[in-house]
Amino acid sequence: MNAMDKKGRTTGTVLRIERSSIHDGQGLRTVVFLKGCPLRCLWCSTPESQRPGPELGLAADRCRGCGTCAEVCPAGAISPAAEKGKAELNRAECRGCFACVFECPAGALKKYGVSMTVEEVAAEISRDEVFYFHSGGGVTISGGEPLFQPRFTAEVLRKCKRLGIHTAIETCLFAPWDHVEAVLPWLDVLYADIKLMDEGLHKRWTGAGNGLILENLRRIDASPYDVEIIARVPMIPGVTDTDDNLSDTVEMLSRVTKLRDIELLPYHRLGIETYGYLGREYSLRDLVSPSEEHVLERRKYLDRLMKKFRIGS
Ligand code: SF4
Ligand code: SF4
Structure with missing residues (x-):
């Protein structure tokens, strides 16, 4: 999970770096996608990010x-x-x-995947500094799971923070607490994927229970670090977007004092051909993407729940 090159420099396995993203946080952002994820969500659209190595x-x-x-x-x-x-x-x-x-x-x-030093990644990120300044953007470290390579992620974030660059990570929070704690001092925003509140369903659809995730969320909220939390719920039709799951999710999130917003991420089928490229099966072949009307209806339902629980008001 933590690696070094021959000169003793921390390295990470990077899947790709995307510039000028408008979907991964405020302003224009450089998004660093890392390899390695401890979960196996059946709907995953980046299977090439799941395994740790190239x-x-x-x-x-x-x-x-x-x-x-x-x-x-x-x-x-x-x-x-x-x-x-x-x-x-x-x-x-x-x-x-x-x-x-x-x-x-x-x-x-x-x-899929290349080894890079912290310095190499930081140099890539700082190339876009002028765009961050004018758009209010910054860097987002995503995955895979950024907490799967905690030292690398923390060192990249620390370098960015010292350069005055706004920092964010997108995480499933399924990680030991010391991995979470390593990144918190260098983080402005934490995007937390909250998928399913029912433990059994979480295990069935992602390969692991949700206890560690919810415990990490609670500990981040109780920590002294000044980090904003934005929860993201993947909208998987009939699985995560049910009345019960959304209601239980919002109720739980209403107790998170650092929460700033809840986003819905509609299911899509982009990237599923990559399963074939990797010689793997995509088990949700028959699942259909939600219509615009359904996304809008679920968004309105979520808004009503957020109002009821006084989130964002
Ligand atoms: S298929 Fe052969 S050449 Fe290609 S990566 Fe594997 S061992 Fe190397
Ligand atoms: S056989 Fe196909 S995969 Fe192999 S080198 Fe030729 S084009 Fe590429």
């Missing part, structure tokens, strides 16, 4: 069947697959050298 993806739809990857692979893990004219990857044999990625002329092979 991973190989094969987009068979882009493959031209040229066979170059099979020629360079030192492990014999790829075969040109004459039948469909596409490369076939034997993941059990792959050694993760990524030589094939750099040789593929079609961009069909992709490496």
Whole structure:
């Protein structure tokens, strides 16, 4: 979870860095997506962020069947697959050298995740300082789960804070308390994913119970750190967006004094092809994205609950 390079510098495994995002906090933001997440939400739209280390993806739809990857692979893990004219990857044999990625002329092979030092990431972030200044933006560290690499996340946030850059993280809060505590001194806003209040349903849909998450939320609220909390509820039709779950969620959040807002994040199907690139199954293949009317209706229901519990008033 915490790593160093040969010079003793803290490193992290970064999935990608996106600039000028308007969806991950106030103003224009640079979003650093990290690898590694302890949960396995069935609706996850970034499966390439779940595992901690770099991973190989094969987009068979882009493959031209040229066979170059099979020629360079030192492990014999790829075969040109004459039948469909596409490369076939034997993941059990792959050694993760990524030589094939750099040789593929079609961009069909992709490496998800790269090791970067804190200094390298901070330098990327500070390139956009002028935009943060004019838009009121800053940096957001997301994932995966930023608390899965706590030292790296804390050091990047500390560097940003010392440069006067507004800081935020997007977290599921499923982490040991010392991981949470490591980032709090350097944080302006914490976006907390609150998915399901029923322990059994949480376990069924995410792979883990919600006790640790709720306990971390309570401890952050009781801590001396001046951090704003914005709760985010993924809107998974029939799962998280039910009257009962929204009502129980808002009731729980009404006791969080550092809470500033509650957002609904409608379910979408972007990114599900990545499951195939990674050789995995997407188990919610038949789930349909909610209509605009349904999103609006649920938003209004949430607003009524927030009014009832005097949140944001
Ligand atoms: S990453 Fe390396 S070992 Fe794995 S398939 Fe590509 S070339 Fe072969
Ligand atoms: S190098 Fe790329 S295009 Fe050629 S067979 Fe391999 S994956 Fe397909």
